[in-house]
Amino acid sequence: MVDLKELEKEIDALLETETPETLKKWLLEYRNENLETYMGLGSYFRSPLKLETCTIQPTKPQNIFDSTNDDSCDHKYANAA
Amino acid sequence: MFHTQERRDVRLTKAVECSRDNAWLGTAWYFWYHEDDAISWGNKSKKRTGYYEIYEADINRENILDTVFNEESYLFWLKQIEKVKKILLMAGEKPTLKELNEYFKRKDIWTRFSGVMFQDISFNADYFIIKYFQYKKRIQLAVYDYSIVSNFNLHFEGKCT
Numbered sequence: 001m002v003d004l005k006e007l008e009k010e011i012d013a014l015l016e017t018e019t020p021e022t023l024k025k026w027l028l029e030y031r032n033e034n035l036e037t038y039m040g041l042g043s044y045f046r047s048p049l050k051l052e053t054c055t056i057q058p059t060k061p062q063n064i065f066d067s068t069n070d071d072s073c074d075h076k077y078a079n080a081a
Numbered sequence: 082m083f084h085t086q087e088r089r090d091v092r093l094t095k096a097v098e099c100s101r102d103n104a105w106l107g108t109a110w111y112f113w114y115h116e117d118d119a120i121s122w123g124n125k126s127k128k129r130t131g132y133y134e135i136y137e138a139d140i141n142r143e144n145i146l147d148t149v150f151n152e153e154s155y156l157f158w159l160k161q162i163e164k165v166k167k168i169l170l171m172a173g174e175k176p177t178l179k180e181l182n183e184y185f186k187r188k189d190i191w192t193r194f195s196g197v198m199f200q201d202i203s204f205n206a207d208y209f210i211i212k213y214f215q216y217k218k219r220i221q222l223a224v225y226d227y228s229i230v231s232n233f234n235l236h237f238e239g240k241c242t
Binding site: 001002004007008010011012014015018019020021023024026027030031034 | 100143144146153154157160161164165168169171172173174176180183184185187188190193194
């Protein structure tokens, strides 16, 4: 069993080493690392993140998934739009 | 506990690890506490092949951070999440719950536990006696250490409604 009080001391010690800037940096790096969107049936998912350049410009939608509600955790595709 | 996936050509021999944005306890293998939530999830989100599969498994929850039934664990988890959230808000960022949990996972804090059990709100209409009053907890377990999972087997297959 994990001692929660001891673990909390470790967490506090960890957070003592963090500043808003270091945590923000971690968060932004994590977000970049996990940039992913999903394509629905006959349409593109519009990510709030704007890509400055994109070389992939399909001329028509491609049906990769059968359902817009697909939640399969092993399907991850990069944003192509 | 139960694990829901869409029906595939080959039966699963292991749960599928999830890292989607709505996997808000971070990258983990997710299991449902109640079978009807597993079925509801199959109908809602595992419709790609028209059928879903419910697997069941035995899970050793001895080293789980149980935020559902254990008050101390719940308050501990809540407190730590709030600490990181506060710092990030100072940096002008609005993290998601998944991002907060991933932070603790990647800093080898949450990984001291074999998993985290939590509840959220279900919109399964079968649970409502009075409209909008959710009386039943929708409980999930996010497993970080797969060695606590045993006897993973197909429970049944269902047709999506």
